[in-house]
Structure formats: structure tokens, C-alpha cells
Amino acid sequence: MSDYWSDVINGTRSLVIGMNITVRELFKPVITEQYPHFVPVMTPRFRGHIELIGNEETGLPNCVVCGMCQRACPSSCITVAGEKPEGSKKKVLTKYILDFTKCSLCGSCVESCNFNAIKFSHDYNLASTRKEDYIFDLVKRLEEQS
Amino acid sequence: MTVPIQCTPDETFVLNLGPQHPATHGVLRVKLTMDGEYVVKAEPVLGYIHRMHEKMAESGTFAQFMPNTPRMDYLSALSYNQGYVMAVERAAGIEVPERAEYIRTITVELNRISSHLLWFGAFVLDLGGFTPLLYAFDDREKILDLLERITGSRLTYCYYRFGGVYNDIDDEFIAGTREFIKRLRSRLPSMYHDLVTGNIILIKRLRDIGFVTQETCRKYGATGPVLRGSGVQYDVRKNEPYSVYPELDFDIPCYPEGDSMARYMVRMDEITQSLRIIEQALDKLPEGPVNAKVPKVLKPGAGDCYCAVEAARGTFGCRLVCDGGKNPYRLKLRSPTFSNLSLFGEVAEGMILADALAFMGSLDLVIPCIDR
Ligand code: SF4
Numbered sequence: 001m002s003d004y005w006s007d008v009i010n011g012t013r014s015l016v017i018g019m020n021i022t023v024r025e026l027f028k029p030v031i032t033e034q035y036p037h038f039v040p041v042m043t044p045r046f047r048g049h050i051e052l053i054g055n056e057e058t059g060l061p062n063c064v065v066c067g068m069c070q071r072a073c074p075s076s077c078i079t080v081a082g083e084k085p086e087g088s089k090k091k092v093l094t095k096y097i098l099d100f101t102k103c104s105l106c107g108s109c110v111e112s113c114n115f116n117a118i119k120f121s122h123d124y125n126l127a128s129t130r131k132e133d134y135i136f137d138l139v140k141r142l143e144e145q146s
Numbered sequence: 147m148t149v150p151i152q153c154t155p156d157e158t159f160v161l162n163l164g165p166q167h168p169a170t171h172g173v174l175r176v177k178l179t180m181d182g183e184y185v186v187k188a189e190p191v192l193g194y195i196h197r198m199h200e201k202m203a204e205s206g207t208f209a210q211f212m213p214n215t216p217r218m219d220y221l222s223a224l225s226y227n228q229g230y231v232m233a234v235e236r237a238a239g240i241e242v243p244e245r246a247e248y249i250r251t252i253t254v255e256l257n258r259i260s261s262h263l264l265w266f267g268a269f270v271l272d273l274g275g276f277t278p279l280l281y282a283f284d285d286r287e288k289i290l291d292l293l294e295r296i297t298g299s300r301l302t303y304c305y306y307r308f309g310g311v312y313n314d315i316d317d318e319f320i321a322g323t324r325e326f327i328k329r330l331r332s333r334l335p336s337m338y339h340d341l342v343t344g345n346i347i348l349i350k351r352l353r354d355i356g357f358v359t360q361e362t363c364r365k366y367g368a369t370g371p372v373l374r375g376s377g378v379q380y381d382v383r384k385n386e387p388y389s390v391y392p393e394l395d396f397d398i399p400c401y402p403e404g405d406s407m408a409r410y411m412v413r414m415d416e417i418t419q420s421l422r423i424i425e426q427a428l429d430k431l432p433e434g435p436v437n438a439k440v441p442k443v444l445k446p447g448a449g450d451c452y453c454a455v456e457a458a459r460g461t462f463g464c465r466l467v468c469d470g471g472k473n474p475y476r477l478k479l480r481s482p483t484f485s486n487l488s489l490f491g492e493v494a495e496g497m498i499l500a501d502a503l504a505f506m507g508s509l510d511l512v513i514p515c516i517d518r
């Protein structure tokens with residue numbers, strides 16, 4: 001019988017404590033972010049999908065088509081291709097395709113690049129139902145950006 | 147005329163728990179043989195999320211396996227990251243600068259707190275209490291924001307590199323961490339202990355239920371809070387110290403009861419201890435580089451080494467065999483959750499179904515960590 005009454009007392013105590021905290025929290029400001037009414041700003045180090053960096057003067061990609069990023073990627077998402085225009089020593093980037101369906105946003109590609117040619121974008125609104133939406137042509141993207 | 151259904155008293159039936167069940171928190175299937183409400187036999191069925199991590203390690207370079215490690219246990223990703231990085235560093239004989247070790251300790255302990263907070267919320271949710279989950283997530287969100295600022299991701303962090311860390315921490319992170327320590331310290335007594343730990347329903351659901359003896363732990367190799375909740379004071383951070391843990395002052399919480407309540411208390415106390423560790427590490431944080439000079443293509447000499455770390459769920463071990471090439475020859479990953487789950491079948495026998503689920507919650511299972 002004494003067990004019963006101690007349970008009742010403890011139960012009432014738990015209830016009062018619980019209600020106390022609930023009421024206190026009720027008058028605190030809302031902590032959730034009201035997406036999509038408010039759009040969060042990504043931090044500078046946020047790792048989105050990669051994109052090409054354009055040369056500051058010419059706007060052309062910094063990439064020299066060395067293929068390091070392609071070899072570094074653990075999931076083989078990157079395809080680069082380039083050609084040597086006649087009379088020029090350097091290769092020019094013609095194709096940079098990122099297959100984002102396989103990308104794990106690990107950043108190996110960015111770290112392996114020695115020419116400051118790729119960076120993480122801050123895009124995160126990428127939901128889609130079609131696979132083609134995730135095959136990014138980064139050369140085209142850079143042209144559109146500039 | 148209706149014929150009454152013939153029912154023998156010892157008749158049992160099979161109940162499938164999962165693979166899609168909210169209480170298993172992932173794709174775990176448990177085949178339960180039930181006698182009414184009582185569990186006669188519990189048989190975990192694994193393999194629904196097997197991804198061949200060990201094989202993937204063999205087919206890529208050392209660095210290419212790095213992004214896999216956080217995907218094993220997505221809740222305490224940094225511990226796994228650290229375990230693998232340490233194994234490779236040991237194999238290749240790389241010295242890590244002191245500042246990097248301190249940064250690793252700070253971030254990995256933050257990650258441990260966030261993992262325990264999520265477990266706390268989900269566990270109480272399993273028992274039927276919804277509100278504490280939201281309070282725990284409020285605090286956890288702060289950790290995620292802090293870690294996102296420096297690592298670039300919110301859950302599957304891949305922040306450590308062979309010989310250091312990806313990039314240095316800044317003053318804003320240090321200030322934010324100090325503020326978070328203050329905040330969680332002030333909230334722990336009321337929001338967590340008064341509201342949940344002292345709650346009569348929680349006590350009645352957890353106390354004297356789900357006994358795990360030391361013998362059972364030894365038999366199945368259980369580690370982490372499960373082992374410490376059975377009264378064995380074993381923690382890799384103290385028993386085989388690594389990184390800068392020997393220089394920091396902290397206790398290993400340990401409860402001898404062995405019931406679900408003991409495991410609950412161990413984790414709650416670990417949050418307090420982790421806060422202590424972070425505070426000391428921030429005070430002692432030395433200046434200096436955060437990366438050692440490491441060749442771009444790593445080729446450790448032939449050999450065999452093992453490295454263990456204390457992850458949020460127990461001992462995570464990496465055994466790395468190298469043959470002098472660019473790829474690991476063999477990488478064996480010892481995950482704590484697999485051993486912790488293994489004892490479920492034995493202990494759950496004879497429990498009421500609702501208690502068995504509460505017991506399962508107290509083991510803190512993360513399914514991708516079981517299957518790897
Ligand atoms: S982030 Fe990682 S997975 Fe994605 S493209 Fe770069 S290297 Fe490949």
C-alpha cells in the first residue's frame with residue numbers, strides 16, 4: 001500500500017515538473033527555421049556539388065585538363081575532356097561532366113586539384129524526379145554564370 | 147454451428163519486427179517467436195544494408211576509402227573517421243601535429259554528445275514520450291551548426307586527413323563551442339534529468355529490465371555504454387589511450403546494475419564528461435600547424451596494424467594489412483553495434499514485447515554500423 005501512495009506522489013511530481021517545463025517553453029521564441037519562407041544561408045565551407053572556377057580576367061575555366069580530379073574521385077563521377085588547339089601548348093577544357101547521382105560530396109576532387117579550378121557550390125535546392133537533372137555540364141554552367 | 151478455435155496453450159507464432167519498423171531505427175529485421183505477449187526467441191536478421199565497405203577499401207586508394215568511414219555510423223561519424231585515419235597513420239608512420247590532435251579531440255567529443263542526444267530523444271520516443279526528442283534536437287542542432295561551419299557537412303563528416311585535419315578551426319568556432327558548453331550545462335539538470343531521468347514512467351519502464359551480465363558482455367564482445375552499464379570500467383580512451391586523452395582529466399561513468407536504466411545513466415553521464423573534455427581541450431589548444439607533410443600518394447610499407455577508438459557506441463577497431471601498394475590489402479572493421487546487437491537474442495528471451503523494444507532502444511543500435 002505504501003508503494004501505491006509513493007507512486008501516486010512521484011507520478012504527480014513528474015507531471016508537475018513536465019507541465020512546468022512545457023509552459024516555460026511555450027513562451028520561448030520558435031527555434032525551427034521556417035523554410036521555405038526563410039532560406040538558410042550556407043556557411044563558407046559548405047560542401048555542395050562542385051563547379052568550375054573561371055579565370056578572373058578571361059572568364060574561361062582555370063582547368064588544365066590534367067585529370068587528377070577524375071582519378072581521385074572514389075565514385076567515378078567526373079568525366080573531363082579537352083583538346084589542344086593548334087599552335088597552343090596548353091590543353092583547353094571542352095567537357096566537364098559531373099554525375100551527381102553517384103557523388104558523395106567527399107571533396108577529394110577539390111583537394112586533388114592543384115590549379116584552383118574547382119570549388120563547392122552552395123546550391124542545395126536540387127530535388128528532382130528525373131535522372132538527367134543530376135548530370136551537370138559544368139562548362140555550360142560556368143558560361144551561364146559569367 | 148460455430149466451432150471454437152482449438153488453441154493449445156504452448157502454441158507460438160512468429161512476429162516480424164522490421165525491416166521497416168520505427169523502433170529499429172533502420173533496416174534491421176528481428177524474427178520474434180512469441181507466446182502471447184512474451185518473447186520466446188529473438189533472432190536478428192542482418193544484411194539489408196550491407197554495402198561491402200571492406201571490399202571497397204581494397205579496391206580504392208587509402209584516401210578514397212575516407213568518405214566511406216562516416217557512412218558506417220552516421221551518428222558518430224568522426225570517431226570512425228578517426229579510427230581509420232589513425233590506423234593508416236600508424237601503418238605509414240605519420241606524426242600528427244599537436245594542434246590537430248586537440249582539434250580532433252574537441253570535434254570527436256562534440257560528435258559524441260550529438261550522438262548521445264539523438265539517442266536520448268529517439269529512446270524516449272520509443273518509450274512513448276515525444277517532447278524530450280524536440281528539446282534534445284534543439285541542443286543537437288547547435289552542435290551540427292558548429293561542426294558544419296568547420297567541416298562543411300552536417301552529418302557524415304569527413305574532416306580528418308592523414309597527418310592532420312582538413313582545415314583549421316577559427317575563433318568563432320571556439321567561442322561558439324564555449325557558449326554551447328554553458329548552454330548544455332544549464333539545460334542538463336532541468337530539461338533532461340528533472341523532466342526525463344526522474345520521471346516515474348521512465349523509471350518503471352527501465353529499472354530492473356533487460357539485465358545484461360558481465361558474462362554476457364564478455365561472450366558477445368559488447369563494449370561501450372552497454373559494457374559500462376554492466377559494471378565494467380572499460381573505455382579505450384583510458385585503457386589504451388590515444389590522441390591527447392592522457393593529458394585530459396575525465397572520468398569513465400560506470401554503473402553496476404546492468405539494467406536498461408544503468409545504460410541510460412552511463413550515456414547521460416558521458417555527456418557531462420565530454421563537456422569536461424572539450425572545455426579542457428579548448429583551454430590547452432596549442433598554436434601550430436594542423437597538417438603534417440604527407441605524400442599525395444600514400445604507400446605504407448608492408449605490414450599489419452590495428453587501431454581502436456572509443457566511438458559513441460563502443461570500441462571501433464580497424465585492422466589494416468598493407469602489402470606496400472597504393473591500396474589497402476585488407477581492411478577489417480570491427481564495429482561496436484554488431485557485438486552489442488548480438489546479445490539481444492539471449493537477453494530478450496522471456497521478456498514482454500514492449501520491454502524487449504525498450505531494451506533494444508537502450509542498446510543504441512545504428513544499423514549501417516552493424517552491416518557495414
Ligand atoms: S565530391 Fe567526391 S564523389 Fe563527388 S565528384 Fe568530387 S571526388 Fe567525386
Ligand code: SF4
Nearest residue numbers: 063064066067069113
Ligand atoms: S579540375 Fe583541376 S584536377 Fe580536374 S582536370 Fe581540371 S585542373 Fe586537373
